[in-house]
Amino acid sequence: MAAADFVAEVQRLRERYPQGRSAIMGALRLAQERHNGWLPPEALRDVADAMDVAPAQVEAVATFYDMYNLEPVGRHLVEVCTNLSCALVGAKQVVDAFEQELGIPPGETSDDGEVTFRLIECAGGCGYAPVVVVDHWYREPTTADDVPGVVEEMRAR
Amino acid sequence: MPAELTVLTGADERDLTRLDEYRAISGYQALERARAMAPAALIEEISNASLRGRGGAGFPMGRKLSLVPPPDKRSGPSYVVANADESEPGAFKDREIMRRVPHRFVEGCLIAAHAIQASNVFIYIRGEYLAEFLVLEAAVEEARLAGVFGDVDVVLHRGAGAYICGEESALLESLEGYRGQPRPRPPFPPVAGLYMQPTLINNVQTLASVPAIIELGVERYSELGVASAPGTVVYSLSGNVNRPGNYELPLGTTLRELIFEHGHGVAEGRALKAIIPGGSSVPVFTPDQLDVPLDFDSVQSAGSFLGSAAVIVVDDRACMVQLALRAEKFYMHESCGKCTPCREGTRWLVQLLEKIEAGEGTQGDLDLVVNVCDRVLGKSLCALGDFAVYCVGSYVAKFRDEFQQHIDEGRCPYGGESSIEGVPAPSDQHTHTAMAEVPS
Numbered sequence: 001m002a003a004a005d006f007v008a009e010v011q012r013l014r015e016r017y018p019q020g021r022s023a024i025m026g027a028l029r030l031a032q033e034r035h036n037g038w039l040p041p042e043a044l045r046d047v048a049d050a051m052d053v054a055p056a057q058v059e060a061v062a063t064f065y066d067m068y069n070l071e072p073v074g075r076h077l078v079e080v081c082t083n084l085s086c087a088l089v090g091a092k093q094v095v096d097a098f099e100q101e102l103g104i105p106p107g108e109t110s111d112d113g114e115v116t117f118r119l120i121e122c123a124g125g126c127g128y129a130p131v132v133v134v135d136h137w138y139r140e141p142t143t144a145d146d147v148p149g150v151v152e153e154m155r156a157r
Numbered sequence: 158m159p160a161e162l163t164v165l166t167g168a169d170e171r172d173l174t175r176l177d178e179y180r181a182i183s184g185y186q187a188l189e190r191a192r193a194m195a196p197a198a199l200i201e202e203i204s205n206a207s208l209r210g211r212g213g214a215g216f217p218m219g220r221k222l223s224l225v226p227p228p229d230k231r232s233g234p235s236y237v238v239a240n241a242d243e244s245e246p247g248a249f250k251d252r253e254i255m256r257r258v259p260h261r262f263v264e265g266c267l268i269a270a271h272a273i274q275a276s277n278v279f280i281y282i283r284g285e286y287l288a289e290f291l292v293l294e295a296a297v298e299e300a301r302l303a304g305v306f307g308d309v310d311v312v313l314h315r316g317a318g319a320y321i322c323g324e325e326s327a328l329l330e331s332l333e334g335y336r337g338q339p340r341p342r343p344p345f346p347p348v349a350g351l352y353m354q355p356t357l358i359n360n361v362q363t364l365a366s367v368p369a370i371i372e373l374g375v376e377r378y379s380e381l382g383v384a385s386a387p388g389t390v391v392y393s394l395s396g397n398v399n400r401p402g403n404y405e406l407p408l409g410t411t412l413r414e415l416i417f418e419h420g421h422g423v424a425e426g427r428a429l430k431a432i433i434p435g436g437s438s439v440p441v442f443t444p445d446q447l448d449v450p451l452d453f454d455s456v457q458s459a460g461s462f463l464g465s466a467a468v469i470v471v472d473d474r475a476c477m478v479q480l481a482l483r484a485e486k487f488y489m490h491e492s493c494g495k496c497t498p499c500r501e502g503t504r505w506l507v508q509l510l511e512k513i514e515a516g517e518g519t520q521g522d523l524d525l526v527v528n529v530c531d532r533v534l535g536k537s538l539c540a541l542g543d544f545a546v547y548c549v550g551s552y553v554a555k556f557r558d559e560f561q562q563h564i565d566e567g568r569c570p571y572g573g574e575s576s577i578e579g580v581p582a583p584s585d586q587h588t589h590t591a592m593a594e595v596p597s
Contacts, residue, residue, distance in 0.1 A: 016312050017312065018234070018277065018352060019333065019334075019352055021333060021334035022314070022332055022333055022334045023334065024334035025314070025315070025316070025317055025331070025334065026314075026315065028317070029284075029315065029317065060335075060336055061334065061335065061336060064319065064336040064337060064493075065284070065316070065317035065318050065319050065337070066317070066318030066319065066583075067284045067285070067316075067317040067318035068317055068318075082483075082580050082581055082582060082583070083246045083437070083483070083487055084246050084247065084396070084433070084437050084469055084480065084483060084484060085246065085247055085395035085396050085401075085469055087483055087576075087577045087580040088396045088397055088469075088471060088472075088475060088576060088577060089396070089397070089424075091580055092577070092578070092579055092580040092581070095580075095581060106581060106585075106586055107585075107586030118583070118586060119581055119582065119583040119585070119586060120285075120318075120583060121246065121487055121490070121582065121583055122244060122245070122246035122247075122320075122437075122487070123285060124243055124244060124248065124249045124252050124283070124285065124286070125249055125252075126246065126247050126248070126249050126393060126395035126396075126401070126467070126469070127249055127393060127394060127395045127401040127402045127403060128249075128401070128402075129395060129401070133285070136285075136287045137287065137288065138288065
């Protein structure tokens with residue numbers, strides 16, 4: 001059973017729309033926030049309960065969008081955009097610098113569960129490239145030289 | 158109001174995220190004037206201003222408005238949906254509009270709501286835009302508390318990372334709580350959109366352009382831009398250019414002026430190789446096309462699209478095969494999978510381009526790239542399939558020699574020195590994604 005306060009919060013979301021089903025994305029976001037940044041199977045079940053839809057319908061939505069994490073993520077999230085505009089001004093060097101600094105390749109989470117490092121596109125910061133997003137906040141531009149400082153600052157939080 | 162700007166007006170001088178500051182430059186007065194007009198007259202005004210959609214397709218907003226049936230000709234409500242799911246590679250202007258002039262955008266939404274007599278506005282903002290969401294949310298709450306909304310309710314809806322949701326019918330599916338996959342049309346949204354009710358769906362910049370039309374009047378507004386598309390547009394300039402950024406200028410500004418005057422030319426004094434004039438999805442231009450004016454019709458006559466007016470500058474250090482491959486990996490990743498030509502075509506193109514870049518491509522592979530592009534074009538429910546082949550198809554057409562060189566020499570002519578050498582893509586991380594092999 002989903003926690004009562006979660007159901008109540010989802011209910012408030014549902015009431016904002018003419019049809020409550022529209023709240024499913026918001027409910028997933030909420031559930032993810034409550035589960036350390038990812039959606040374990042029980043979180044999907046809780047959303048289905050609170051939304052009063054079949055679990056398969058929740059899973060269909062959760063698997064479609066990049067920002068729902070279906071595997072555990074680190075306490076920190078480092079994302080580097082490598083689409084055209086970022087690529088043209090050194091995104092590869094930024095990726096390499098993070099790989100070296102964090103000790104993991106993109107797409108992975110560090111063994112201590114501290115950091116998940118991944119590639120994204122396109123972040124919509126093309127004019128301030130290369131774009132790096134740390135814990136959902138844009139840091140633009142971030143060059144390869146900036147990377148050690150960015151990681152140090154992040155780890156201190 | 159300075160005549161040069163209509164969207165970002167005043168944002169350099171004042172903090173227009175605050176309601177009192179926005180009101181100090183006659184903010185929300187256009188809304189009052191619009192509300193004093195009969196909806197039909199308001200629609201006529203916007204139609205006369207020939208405001209064309211800034212989101213990519215350039216569809217006249219006035220025509221969209223007039224396609225929404227008025228209350229006596231429809232059953233149930235109509236809706237205004239603002240497309241703030243900006244995610245075209247190269248575009249970053251809606252973000253600036255929401256961050257710096259959120260109230261002007263909201264005012265445009267409310268004027269549109271009056272025009273189609275809707276009592277609900279939904280703003281679908283891409284999930285990654287956290288800072289912009291917070292600014293917009295604060296502005297919406299301030300306007301709501303000040304009574305600006307009247308009988309209209311404004312709801313912010315956050316996306317969760319899917320390029321396809323910038324496509325209007327996919328956005329509506331997503332907003333209804335489903336996977337963001339496009340719908341077959343007709344019916345078009347003005348007839349049956351959100352919850353199958355008549356829906357006006359417009360891009361952020363289009364809506365943020367509306368207050369100026371009401372405030373300046375059609376005649377003065379039409380003095381800006383070109384006859385076929387009056388007004389200003391925020392050009393997003395990025396890539397190998399000295400001063401990248403957003404530049405609000407009259408429609409019809411030439412590429413040369415944008416890149417060399419506003420952008421201060423190609424970075425590091427390099428030679429210009431290619432220009433993508435409207436976001437990564439449109440056909441590429443070559444340096445001999447620098448004098449093309451950036452308005453909808455001129456760019457189209459020159460063989461491309463203004464799209465989202467996102468200009469990407471590419472200098473001579475970039476290998477075009479690598480650029481094509483990097484662009485195509487994006488479309489492969491973002492294809493929603495609903496239509497076979499787009500889903501499979503993007504995968505085939507990635508595999509073929511990888512082979513060519515590795516120096517293992519045959520003449521047949523290059524022919525197949527062109528063939529796949531031809532066969533995907535126009536075969537899908539939405540334009541993503543077209544986007545996925547406009548880019549690659551045009552790179553091959555305009556830089557054929559460079560593709561040919563990869564095949565003839567059995568290696569990349571840049572020999573590891575291309576500026577985008579080895580740049581990884583998000584799709585490279587998903588090793589579990591099953592991929593059908595291109596049959597030999």
